[in-house]
Amino acid sequence: MKALAEGLYQLPIPIPYPLKTVNLYLLKGNGEVALLDTALDTRTARGSLELYLAELGLCFADIKTVLLTHHHPDHYGLAGFLEGLGARVYLHQEELSRGHLFWRAPETFEEASWRLFLEHGTPEEALLGIREAMEKTRARVHPPQSPIPLQDGAVLEVAGRRLRAVWTPGHADGHVAFFLEEEGVLLAGDALLERVSPNVGLWAYTRENPLKDFLASLDRLAGLGARVAYAGHFGPILNVKRRVQELKGHHEERLEALLDLLEAPMDAWSLSLRLFPQELDAAGRRFAFAETLAHLEYLRAEGLLGREGPPYRYFRA
Ligand SMILES: [Zn+2]
């Protein structure tokens, strides 16, 4: 645990994914305790959160407010557990009908999810691995029953601090960063990460052009004038504007690489194998596919690619 400022702590919690830990943020002040993000619901995560709380003389039931940056399992998995102990859980309204519903009522998107993979060239056996990985994750997610919808620009007064919700879609449709204006501190969630480029994926339940959303969100974050950003994984980002430029540059390169690969029409799954040639497990391949698809649909919306099918194949316009 790291104290970042008076009453503001960073709690790194282990997760069984390549990123290894997720950073939660605890706010304490005015006799109130709030937690930003919650980690995946595993025994290790619960135990490690409980130990951090004990170091501060607290227990789970002391957390009265939970702020969620987005619906991904490593940030949202324990939200239902904490809600059950009396916490109010806040989630951006855009997540309620999308990412949140994906966990709460999986049947809503099930057919569309598998169809998306199959229509874009995913082989049946790869899909089987993806299904298994998803079921494993589902067992570790405990969705909140009645999250309070957050709107862009909402100002919350919690634990002696004022936090402004900044809607930053792209990594997730209802992703929210929280800006502590008076301190110039941005709690960035996964909208900005120090060492990796946040995954931007197109899924059956997402908005239609997540990469366009993501690039616009980066500009928004750069314009806040934050002195430092603390993110959902890895260390602090001391120069937000520079990190934004790096991430935009990364996506430009990837878009060019995709155009270069498209000498002949090809489906999204095959392109994802070329764009991400490294060895990946089923979950990793799923993210690689969704990210490739987000880039392809971005290029299509820009008029640079066409698409035939289903089964879909992309070609240079
Ligand atoms: Zn995420």
Ligand SMILES: [Zn+2]
């Ligand atoms: Zn994350």
